[in-house]
Amino acid sequence: MTRVFGDRKTILILLLPTLSIYVLLKVIPVAWSLGLSFFQGNTLRGFEFIGLDNFREFLGDSAALNSVWVSVGFAVIVTIAQVTFGYLLALLYVFVLRKGSAFVRTAVFFPMVLPTVAVALLFKSLIAVGENQGPVNDAINAFGGESIEFLASTAGTMTIAVVMTLWSSMGFYAVLLYTGLLDIPEEVVESARMDGATGPRLVGYIIIPLSLPILLSSIIFSLNATLKVFDSLLALNNGGPGTTTAPLTLYMYRTAFEYAEYGYGSTIALALTLLCLVFTLVVFRPSSKRVED
Amino acid sequence: MTTAPAAAPVQLPGPRPQPRPMRRTARRIVRRLPVWLLVTVLLVVMLYPQFWMIMGSFKTQTEFFANPTWALPEQFSLDNYIDAFTRGNVGLNYRNSMLVTLPSVGLIVLAGLAAGYALEVMIWKGRRQVLLFVMGGIMVPGQMILVPLFTAYFKLGITDSLLPMILTYTAMGIPLTTFLMAAYFRAIPREIFEAATVDGCGPLRSFFVIAVPLMKNSMLTIGLIQFFSVFNDLLIALTFTTRPELATIQVGLLSLSDQYGSTQYGALFAAISINIIVLLIVFIFLNKKIMAGLAAGSVKG
Numbered sequence: 001m002t003r004v005f006g007d008r009k010t011i012l013i014l015l016l017p018t019l020s021i022y023v024l025l026k027v028i029p030v031a032w033s034l035g036l037s038f039f040q041g042n043t044l045r046g047f048e049f050i051g052l053d054n055f056r057e058f059l060g061d062s063a064a065l066n067s068v069w070v071s072v073g074f075a076v077i078v079t080i081a082q083v084t085f086g087y088l089l090a091l092l093y094v095f096v097l098r099k100g101s102a103f104v105r106t107a108v109f110f111p112m113v114l115p116t117v118a119v120a121l122l123f124k125s126l127i128a129v130g131e132n133q134g135p136v137n138d139a140i141n142a143f144g145g146e147s148i149e150f151l152a153s154t155a156g157t158m159t160i161a162v163v164m165t166l167w168s169s170m171g172f173y174a175v176l177l178y179t180g181l182l183d184i185p186e187e188v189v190e191s192a193r194m195d196g197a198t199g200p201r202l203v204g205y206i207i208i209p210l211s212l213p214i215l216l217s218s219i220i221f222s223l224n225a226t227l228k229v230f231d232s233l234l235a236l237n238n239g240g241p242g243t244t245t246a247p248l249t250l251y252m253y254r255t256a257f258e259y260a261e262y263g264y265g266s267t268i269a270l271a272l273t274l275l276c277l278v279f280t281l282v283v284f285r286p287s288s289k290r291v292e293d
Numbered sequence: 294m295t296t297a298p299a300a301a302p303v304q305l306p307g308p309r310p311q312p313r314p315m316r317r318t319a320r321r322i323v324r325r326l327p328v329w330l331l332v333t334v335l336l337v338v339m340l341y342p343q344f345w346m347i348m349g350s351f352k353t354q355t356e357f358f359a360n361p362t363w364a365l366p367e368q369f370s371l372d373n374y375i376d377a378f379t380r381g382n383v384g385l386n387y388r389n390s391m392l393v394t395l396p397s398v399g400l401i402v403l404a405g406l407a408a409g410y411a412l413e414v415m416i417w418k419g420r421r422q423v424l425l426f427v428m429g430g431i432m433v434p435g436q437m438i439l440v441p442l443f444t445a446y447f448k449l450g451i452t453d454s455l456l457p458m459i460l461t462y463t464a465m466g467i468p469l470t471t472f473l474m475a476a477y478f479r480a481i482p483r484e485i486f487e488a489a490t491v492d493g494c495g496p497l498r499s500f501f502v503i504a505v506p507l508m509k510n511s512m513l514t515i516g517l518i519q520f521f522s523v524f525n526d527l528l529i530a531l532t533f534t535t536r537p538e539l540a541t542i543q544v545g546l547l548s549l550s551d552q553y554g555s556t557q558y559g560a561l562f563a564a565i566s567i568n569i570i571v572l573l574i575v576f577i578f579l580n581k582k583i584m585a586g587l588a589a590g591s592v593k594g
Binding site: 125126 | 338521
């Protein structure tokens, strides 16, 4: 039996296409990109070895450091909001709406499949000011407030970006956490209720500890997705006003493709990769210990 | 939260006293009221923006300025949609998106399926290490490979086609797909493959005759995850779109918004609505699979 399933020819036929695409188009480019971060220039102009200068430049580049803060701030705020709202929704589905939650679950989930560009343009129209004012500012006017030009300020743009991301993806986290909550054995919840744990105490002492693994994977997933935010901030306000809301991804894209600085662009991409790695490890290391206990 | 009746209703023979159940129903309605209010607010927040956008796509330019923003369109004219298709290139963008997405997803699913089989069903030294090596790709952001790939495609002279996008999406989709496929194969009892071998089926034939039909559902689920991530991508499409004729729907939308800006709302609204409506139709038919698939993809990724 093992001889049949150890047949080298079969393994090669089945694995080789995947492995060659992966190595040629992913592993080699990553290594190439690592190498490029020690060079300056681009394909047309030629490359020049500059050692660690790109990394030194990065640390003294205020635009780059601002981008790091935009990425990290966005990731942390959105992750906290996403997982919190997703968890509250999941609790609503399981304990309040119960069997009747299917429609709400679907309606709240749907925006997840919409392209971020479409969602960003939708939100841009919702908050538009001026001749063709969106319903948001109309509502503010109706309550006697002054129209707000959200996209004119950094804080306003970030607020809209956070709300927009939350709007489009909290339903996804809700479904993710909902499936986790469904896995909690009914008897455990019942016996806790018998012992007098209800409402917040039940959630705090029984439900949250039992759904900790899925909560942590949601956090890791959310951090990894939001650290790579690109489409929404580009489509919403083009990283503006100015470049104040440009995340690392957008700064990298501009450096590499608009200013044709391939080497420095690669350095920024490396910084982004390291950031994702560090964030995952920070959440994962202590958590994996706790889950084992 | 606890709706268990405090006092169990005693089933007395004879006519039951009328007011008691009534009062209980009333009390339940009052208790449920905050929940219904919350759900209503939630649904309005989720659905109204999309409804508003779709309604806006039927409005004429004068309606946008003359009528309040929440007003419904005076008549459902399709002019904006025609405009989006004729002047906005939405049709061409859709065609490009499909020409890129379908081959990419097909390649990703087939390659991942074959690799999953080779790494999970086949038995050989070093397969765990190879699986880990491929899984490592899940962590790497797309930005990391853009510059080298752009250079390579340029040198190969294929930048003037949709091929660079297909290749890049395939490479980016493979790590997660291989990992998921291997996990799904792990859930299939080995005995099925061993029985086939006893019956004289070679491992390659076993793959096509046993594994592929068994994995149909998983292929659909993973295919859907990949479909949405490729169809909705902007970064790679933007990088490898060298001419407007190669623009996918996301790139098209982005340039449409720049081009029309604050003047032509109708066509822009129609273009976005086409996105919403098409995906809504797909979603209605496949929503269980999509929700389960996306959830599975993220937990395991």
